Amino acid sequence: MNTLSFYALPFISCQFLALNIILLTHTDKDYIKLKLLKMPFETDKVHELVEAYPDKKLFCLSLLRLIQKEKGFIDTEAIKEVATFLELPVAEVQGVATFYSMIMRKRMGRYHIKICTNISCSINGSFKLVSFIKDKLGISPYEITPDGLFSFEEVECLAGCGYGPVMIINDDYYTNVTLEKLEEIIKRIKDKGR
Amino acid sequence: MLEKLITRNWGLKERLYNINEYERLGGFLALKKVLSLSPKEVIEEVKRSNLRGRGGGAFPTGVKWSFLPQGQFPRYLVVNGDEGEPGTFKDHALIENDPFRLIEGCIIASYAIQAEHCFIYIRGELEEEAKLLEDCIKQAKDKGYLGRNCFGKKGFNLEISVFRGAGGYICGEETALLNSLEGERGVPRLKPPFPAIKGLFGYPTIINNVETISYLTVIFEIGGDSFAQLGVEDEGGTRLICLSGDIKRPGVYEIRVGTPLKDIIYNIGGGPKEGKKIKAVFPGGISSLPLTPEELKLPYSVSGLKQVGSMPGSGGIIVIGDDICMVWVALRLAKFFHHESCGQCVPCSIGTGWLEFILKKIEGGESSKGDIQLIENITDNIFGKTLCPFGDAASMPIKTILNKFREEFITHIVEKRCPYRVVV
Numbered sequence: 344m345n346t347l348s349f350y351a352l353p354f355i356s357c358q359f360l361a362l363n364i365i366l367l368t369h370t371d372k373d374y375i376k377l378k379l380l381k382m383p384f385e386t387d388k389v390h391e392l393v394e395a396y397p398d399k400k401l402f403c404l405s406l407l408r409l410i411q412k413e414k415g416f417i418d419t420e421a422i423k424e425v426a427t428f429l430e431l432p433v434a435e436v437q438g439v440a441t442f443y444s445m446i447m448r449k450r451m452g453r454y455h456i457k458i459c460t461n462i463s464c465s466i467n468g469s470f471k472l473v474s475f476i477k478d479k480l481g482i483s484p485y486e487i488t489p490d491g492l493f494s495f496e497e498v499e500c501l502a503g504c505g506y507g508p509v510m511i512i513n514d515d516y517y518t519n520v521t522l523e524k525l526e527e528i529i530k531r532i533k534d535k536g537r
Numbered sequence: 538m539l540e541k542l543i544t545r546n547w548g549l550k551e552r553l554y555n556i557n558e559y560e561r562l563g564g565f566l567a568l569k570k571v572l573s574l575s576p577k578e579v580i581e582e583v584k585r586s587n588l589r590g591r592g593g594g595a596f597p598t599g600v601k602w603s604f605l606p607q608g609q610f611p612r613y614l615v616v617n618g619d620e621g622e623p624g625t626f627k628d629h630a631l632i633e634n635d636p637f638r639l640i641e642g643c644i645i646a647s648y649a650i651q652a653e654h655c656f657i658y659i660r661g662e663l664e665e666e667a668k669l670l671e672d673c674i675k676q677a678k679d680k681g682y683l684g685r686n687c688f689g690k691k692g693f694n695l696e697i698s699v700f701r702g703a704g705g706y707i708c709g710e711e712t713a714l715l716n717s718l719e720g721e722r723g724v725p726r727l728k729p730p731f732p733a734i735k736g737l738f739g740y741p742t743i744i745n746n747v748e749t750i751s752y753l754t755v756i757f758e759i760g761g762d763s764f765a766q767l768g769v770e771d772e773g774g775t776r777l778i779c780l781s782g783d784i785k786r787p788g789v790y791e792i793r794v795g796t797p798l799k800d801i802i803y804n805i806g807g808g809p810k811e812g813k814k815i816k817a818v819f820p821g822g823i824s825s826l827p828l829t830p831e832e833l834k835l836p837y838s839v840s841g842l843k844q845v846g847s848m849p850g851s852g853g854i855i856v857i858g859d860d861i862c863m864v865w866v867a868l869r870l871a872k873f874f875h876h877e878s879c880g881q882c883v884p885c886s887i888g889t890g891w892l893e894f895i896l897k898k899i900e901g902g903e904s905s906k907g908d909i910q911l912i913e914n915i916t917d918n919i920f921g922k923t924l925c926p927f928g929d930a931a932s933m934p935i936k937t938i939l940n941k942f943r944e945e946f947i948t949h950i951v952e953k954r955c956p957y958r959v960v961v
Binding site: 400401402403404405407408438439442443444445446457461462463465466499500501502503504505506507511514516 | 620621622623624625626628629660661662663664665701702703704705706717719720721722723724779780781782783787788789819823853855857858861866869870873876877879
């Protein structure tokens with residue numbers, strides 16, 4: 344990395360389901376070159392871009408997040424694909440995939456519920472929500488309801504302690520969640536799912 | 538009691554998501570002042586302001602910046618927005634309420650340390666905030682405030698990128714954050730070399746918290762000296778605090794550094810919830826040592842809380858009411874740290890697991906003789922024996938809970954049950 348005469352920085356953003364790779368290259372003459380790529384995998388182009396960087400590892404986490412957005416989870420096949428693609432050992436990619444709690448290693452429900460059970464949220468009653476989900480939907484953490492709609496997990500702090508209990512469903516952030524509110528949200532999703 | 542410097546424009550929400558509106562409300566004035574100074578003068582001014590890092594370490598910001606090796610380029614600025622400390626939600630609120638202040642702060646800091654690229658590392662869970670920041674950066678770029686010769690200053694080029702994490706408390710540790718940015722497992726690196734010497738991609742890197750960076754705008758609005766005067770001797774200015782737990786008015790507030798904790802909790806937070814008394818207070822997230830009600834008269838500053846070994850940390854004040862079992866609190870801490878330990882150092886990754894196991898036994902009324910001694914033994918063997926401060930943060934609060942509330946542990950062991958309201 345240190346021998347780079349220019350410093351090149353890949354930056355991957357997964358904004359709004361449209362999956363783009365934005366690459367910022369930085370040379371003396373041409374200051375900023377923005378290349379926008381449509382994903383998933385126009386592999387030739389991505390290869391071309393990846394090859395511009397000596398350390399392909401930089402793409403690892405971002406690519407895993409992109410694939411998860413498409414596929415819903417990261418299985419061994421996806422890990423192998425990323426490893427081949429970035430020419431990394433499978434173990435290394437697997438290491439990254441298993442490290443981060445937001446990378447799911449198995450299929451989750453279409454609506455994945457995360458409930459914070461840390462101190463502040465617990466004091467404000469997040470465990471009522473957990474037992475409500477367990478009873479009402481009949482699932483334990485990381486299980487999926489038979490209709491494939493819901494799954495849930497207990498997570499650590501979601502940076503909303505003052506407005507607890509805090510809950511995230513897919514990308515939506517809910518604060519001050521009460522049992523009634525949760526029931527209503529679940530009902531709304533169920534109606535939509537049907 | 539409450540200050541209105543950084544929180545001045547809070548509550549306007551959508552109106553402040555527009556760059557012109559932000560400018561009309563006094564935005565970018567600080568930046569204009571900064572660009573008329575030399576980078577060296579900017580660093581001196583920040584040193585004069587006595588601003589300390591607000592991410593938990595409380596390291597003086599100006600001093601950190603002056604550690605950069607002379608004449609080595611490129612340099613990077615990384616803004617740490619991986620807010621994960623339980624009890625802390627100020628960065629989230631800052632970005633939501635005044636995103637351009639962060640952008641302006643990034644430009645000021647990059648100018649001071651002569652970085653041409655700035656990364657904002659934001660938690661993976663905060664989807665909305667990441668989108669908002671990307672939009673703000675685009676607006677700033679369109680106005681010519683970012684990019685080549687930004688703000689019309691010749692030779693000052695700056696790009697800001699938003700990078701999203703993927704979960705993991707430990708990524709808030711600065712070297713772990715760098716590893717995560719580089720696409721690796723977010724595990725802390727061995728220090729030294731410190732990031733200021735060898736950081737992102739092996740280049741000199743400065744890592745600052747979102748709040749620290751945002752406060753730069755305030756410093757240059759009111760001047761370093763007057764900022765320093767707002768605080769105490771060795772720590773300047775105002776700061777954001779987050780009140781949560783058993784408190785009447787939870788939320789994010791701005792106070793002067795050095796305000797007594799009692800005033801914060803009773804006057805600003807409205808005291809504990811109806812019918813409850815305060816049993817313990819975590820003054821700076823759960824990594825800080827909990828205080829008893831008698832210790833609340835201490836001033837809320839680094840030196841003030843140091844008297845009892847605690848710290849203001851990231852500003853997350855958690856109030857624990859008297860109906861809550863302290864063994865459960867200790868158990869919840871152990872569970873959190875066991876879950877979030879990166880697994881690199883054996884004392885931390887295995888020790889926290891044992892702490893969780895033993896505390897679960899005590900809370901469940903199945904404790905055996907010698908469990909208290911075992912907890913002491915394990916915490917002593919984690920403290921100071923790990924690569925990063927995570928191990929200390931995992932062991933010391935649990936040990937302090939045990940020391941300050943030992944009768945509760947003994948009651949659990951003698952009665953073989955939990956005598957308190959069950960939260961879980």
